[in-house]
Amino acid sequence: MKVRKTFFQMLHEEREQWRKENYLLTFEVISKSTINVMYNSGTYLGDFYIEVDGFWVFQPHSKGGCWSGQVLKMLYEKLQELNKEWEIELTAALKEK
Secondary structure, eight states, X not given: OOOOOOHHHHHHHHHHHHHHHHSOEXXXXXXXXXXXXXXXXXXXXXXXXXXXXXXXXXXXXOOSOOOOHHXXXXXXXXXXXXXXXXXXXXXXXXXXX
């Protein structure tokens, strides 16, 4: 039996699709240790860079305002992706000691 979606379910799905399309970030590699982060609209958000401990961090270029949870989640997921290899390597090296 096929269940029909309610109006509110369709509205929610439409809104989520709009957010995904309009809050997408672009990541531009500047060097081995720096990545620029921008909205697809071209607004500059900040940079990912490698800190002295070897982990990537995000440095915002903020002039005030706020960011949505979707944008923060995308930044978090990108940081997890960038730091994954280093964390595995570091954990293995510490286990050897």
